[in-house]
Amino acid sequence: MESGNRRVGEEIELGKVASVRLDRSPARWLLGTSPTRATVSLAASMGGLLAAVAGITAPIEGLSLFIAMAFSFDLAAGLISNLSQSTQGFWRSQSFSLKVAYVIVHLTLYPFVLITLVGVSVTLWILLVILTAKIFAFISTFRKR
Numbered sequence: 001m002e003s004g005n006r007r008v009g010e011e012i013e014l015g016k017v018a019s020v021r022l023d024r025s026p027a028r029w030l031l032g033t034s035p036t037r038a039t040v041s042l043a044a045s046m047g048g049l050l051a052a053v054a055g056i057t058a059p060i061e062g063l064s065l066f067i068a069m070a071f072s073f074d075l076a077a078g079l080i081s082n083l084s085q086s087t088q089g090f091w092r093s094q095s096f097s098l099k100v101a102y103v104i105v106h107l108t109l110y111p112f113v114l115i116t117l118v119g120v121s122v123t124l125w126i127l128l129v130i131l132t133a134k135i136f137a138f139i140s141t142f143r144k145r
Contacts (some may be wrong), residue, residue, distance in 0.1 A: 008103050029090075030077075030078070030081060030087070031043070031081055031084070031086060031087060031089075032081075032084060032085070032086025032087040032088070032089055032090040033085075033086060033089070033090055034086050035084060035086040035087070036084070036086070039080065039081065039084045039086065042080050043076075043077040043078075043080040046061035046076040046077060046079070046080050047072075047073035047074070047075075047076045047077030048073065049076065050072045050073065050075060050076035050127075050130065051069040051070070051072045051073040051076075052069075053072070053123075053126070054068055054069050054123055054127065055068075055069050055072075056142060057121075057122065057123045058117075058118050058121070058123045059118070059119065059121055059123075060117060060119075062119060064117045065117075067113070067124075068114065068117045068118055071110065071113060071114060071117075071127070072127060075110070075127060075130045075131055075134055076130060078116045078134045079130055079133050079134040079137055081132055082137035082140075082141075083137050087141075088140060088141050090122070091138065091141035092141050092143075094141075096142070097143055099126060099138075101140060102138065103135060103138065103139070106131065106134065106135055106138075107135065110131050111128065111131070114127050114128070114131075131142075
């Protein structure tokens with residue numbers, strides 16, 4: 001289906017910032033339905049940076065290190081994403097029970113995995129602070145606008 005010179009689902013202009021339409025993509029659960037390129041780039045960059053820091057500082061190796069780096073990437077990228085209008089708009093439209101499930105998973109699974117893999121270390125505390133910020137950013141979606 002075409003809209004002007006663009007197909008539905010391709011880039012659209014929001015003001016002066018290009019965004020990507022993700023109405024039916026599984027990525028909408030992570031980035032909302034129309035994240036800006038800047039949000040996607042910043043989330044990926046910060047995720048990569050935190051994963052690299054975890055990779056350098058975590059006292060582990062092999063598969064455990066890979067999993068810790070993946071969780072680190074998700075924490076930083078998720079924090080940036082949860083602060084974006086696109087993600088907040090998507091999650092505001094979801095049920096209260098789904099939002100509570102998101103918070104419960106992040107408050108239980110993430111600390112358990114990180115403590116198990118990384119142990120009590122500076123890396124763990126950095127990741128837990130970022131996890132807390134990510135959850136607080138997400139909690140703003142509980143308010144309807």
